[in-house]
Amino acid sequence: MSESAEAQGPLPVVDWLKGAGGDDPYLEGHKCGGCGAIYLGERSNCSSCGAREGIEATRLSSSGKLYSFCIVHRSFPGIDVPYISAIVDLDGGGTIKGNLINIEPDPSKIEFDMPVDVVFADALGRKDKDGNSYISYFFQPAA
Amino acid sequence: MSDVYIVGVDMIKFGRFPEKTVPQLGAQAALMALDDAGLKIQDMQALYCGNLGQASAMVGQRLLQEIGQTGISVVNCANACATGATAFREGWMSIKAGVFDCVLAVGVEQMGKGLLGGAGSGTGIPKEGLLGSGTMPAVFAEAGMEHTRNHGTTFEQFAKVSVKNHHHSTMNPKAMYQIETPLETVMNAEMISYPNTKLMCSVNVDGSAAAVLVSEKKAREIGMDRAVKVKASVLASDPFTDRDLTMPDVNAVTRIAAKQAYEMAGCGPEDINLVELHDCFATAEILHYENLGLCADGEAGRMIDEGEVALGGRVPVNVSGGLLSKGHPLGATGIANIYEVSTHLRGEADKRQVEGARLGMTHVIGLGSACGIHILEKVA
Numbered sequence: 001m002s003e004s005a006e007a008q009g010p011l012p013v014v015d016w017l018k019g020a021g022g023d024d025p026y027l028e029g030h031k032c033g034g035c036g037a038i039y040l041g042e043r044s045n046c047s048s049c050g051a052r053e054g055i056e057a058t059r060l061s062s063s064g065k066l067y068s069f070c071i072v073h074r075s076f077p078g079i080d081v082p083y084i085s086a087i088v089d090l091d092g093g094g095t096i097k098g099n100l101i102n103i104e105p106d107p108s109k110i111e112f113d114m115p116v117d118v119v120f121a122d123a124l125g126r127k128d129k130d131g132n133s134y135i136s137y138f139f140q141p142a143a
Numbered sequence: 144m145s146d147v148y149i150v151g152v153d154m155i156k157f158g159r160f161p162e163k164t165v166p167q168l169g170a171q172a173a174l175m176a177l178d179d180a181g182l183k184i185q186d187m188q189a190l191y192c193g194n195l196g197q198a199s200a201m202v203g204q205r206l207l208q209e210i211g212q213t214g215i216s217v218v219n220c221a222n223a224c225a226t227g228a229t230a231f232r233e234g235w236m237s238i239k240a241g242v243f244d245c246v247l248a249v250g251v252e253q254m255g256k257g258l259l260g261g262a263g264s265g266t267g268i269p270k271e272g273l274l275g276s277g278t279m280p281a282v283f284a285e286a287g288m289e290h291t292r293n294h295g296t297t298f299e300q301f302a303k304v305s306v307k308n309h310h311h312s313t314m315n316p317k318a319m320y321q322i323e324t325p326l327e328t329v330m331n332a333e334m335i336s337y338p339n340t341k342l343m344c345s346v347n348v349d350g351s352a353a354a355v356l357v358s359e360k361k362a363r364e365i366g367m368d369r370a371v372k373v374k375a376s377v378l379a380s381d382p383f384t385d386r387d388l389t390m391p392d393v394n395a396v397t398r399i400a401a402k403q404a405y406e407m408a409g410c411g412p413e414d415i416n417l418v419e420l421h422d423c424f425a426t427a428e429i430l431h432y433e434n435l436g437l438c439a440d441g442e443a444g445r446m447i448d449e450g451e452v453a454l455g456g457r458v459p460v461n462v463s464g465g466l467l468s469k470g471h472p473l474g475a476t477g478i479a480n481i482y483e484v485s486t487h488l489r490g491e492a493d494k495r496q497v498e499g500a501r502l503g504m505t506h507v508i509g510l511g512s513a514c515g516i517h518i519l520e521k522v523a
Contacts (some may be wrong), residue, residue: 070284
């Protein structure tokens with residue numbers, strides 16, 4: 001890894017993960033002031049109501065409930081399986097997709113609406129071509 | 144506005160044809176559809192060509208370079224797995240608009256093997272297996288599990304869809320596979336993304352299908368004996384729903400299209416005798432029984448359990464074998480299902496014939512999302 005990458009610290013896995021290098025990382029949504037729709041990532045127009053202004057950044061909750069999931073047993077080469085691909089409705093709004101960890105990938109162990117926490121950790125050791133490491137978000141059963 | 148009729152329609156047997164080019168594959172189906180209509184390429188006033196893999200490579204023009212460069216209008220269409228239906232509908236619209244009397248629509252695709260999709264990488268690091276999965280089996284597994292969440296649908300019920308469609312395909316010589324797959328075989332096949340096993344995923348194949356569409360005036364000239372009337376042609380895009388941008392919502396877009404299609408055709412789901420719907424995964428088929436109004440919400444599991452959607456049942460679904468066994472050459476699928484329904488309306492479906500079929504529906508979903516629905520009616 002180059003020194004410049006080291007100095008930069010870990011990067012966010014998506015541009016709506018904020019504070020990747022610090023001790024208070026969080027996910028940021030953008031909320032339409034007109035209709036309340038919540039988006040991941042910055043945008044200037046609302047695809048729910050058509051508003052062209054009034055979309056403001058909002059800190060998304062770090063807790064939510066499992067809406068749907070599947071258990072991935074075959075993926076692309078080099079991707080560790082099995083893992084749980086989860087759709088989570090965050091408390092207060094916003095729906096995100098990610099890996100559900102620290103629970104057995106067994107459908108009988110996973111319950112719809114189970115409370116989960118959003119946790120932040122290194123992106124499974126994955127690095128980009130410049131050697132930068134990344135911080136990702138994961139879901140785990142609520143503490 | 145003139146009514147629109149299909150007077151020629153056909154598909155090649157789906158399979159793997161790496162030795163052929165995409166235009167050559169498309170040309171095969173085009174010539175078959177022209178022969179079915181008793182017409183020549185010189186009779187066509189326009190070509191609407193659907194293909195995804197070479198969307199920027201003028202497949203329609205190259206197809207004409209194979210079978211006849213007559214200087215006609217050519218439109219190349221790409222709309223994910225709704226590509227073929229979109230090409231067909233563009234042809235339908237040109238006749239509705241009174242611009243043309245006789246046009247050709249072709250859908251063609253050459254596929255590799257393996258998983259489609261994957262969570263976007265873009266810059267940075269790959270996201271697949273880090274931010275969940277963007278593979279198609281996973282995306283449609285999650286959509287199926289939403290149905291499980293809402294209605295208690297079981298792995299076994301999803302698997303029964305695959306048993307049914309594989310059984311149907313044993314009666315379809317143009318299907319990629321003609322193999323019975325009992326329930327245990329389906330459920331014990333390699334798990335790809337729970338609850339979709341390998342036998343619950345559509346087959347990547349090469350294929351092509353084509354249709355000749357004409358105005359009423361032209362249809363009367365040719366003869367109405369084997370003509371099929373296009374009662375409705377609808378294309379919808381995904382409306383805003385809360386989770387759509389994270390978890391593609393194939394339900395809302397299908398419901399919009401279905402409602403419009405029934406209104407346009409002046410009929411209801413109870414009038415439909417057979418349906419070819421987008422079973423890209425076994426989980427998806429279950430959702431669409433309800434989305435298309437074939438049963439009430441929450442009844443889809445019962446429908447598959449009681450055989451209502453099997454050949455001989457109340458409303459047979461995917462008697463061709465569906466994408467699960469006939470195969471899913473993306474750009475060809477939307478016209479191949481029009482071929483299937485037309486064949487039943489003409490009474491020419493042999494062993495898999497849905498007896499007395501007068502009205503049939505075709506449905507495709509292009510993820511991202513597009514939904515194309517056609518309702519077809521027997522004429523003679």
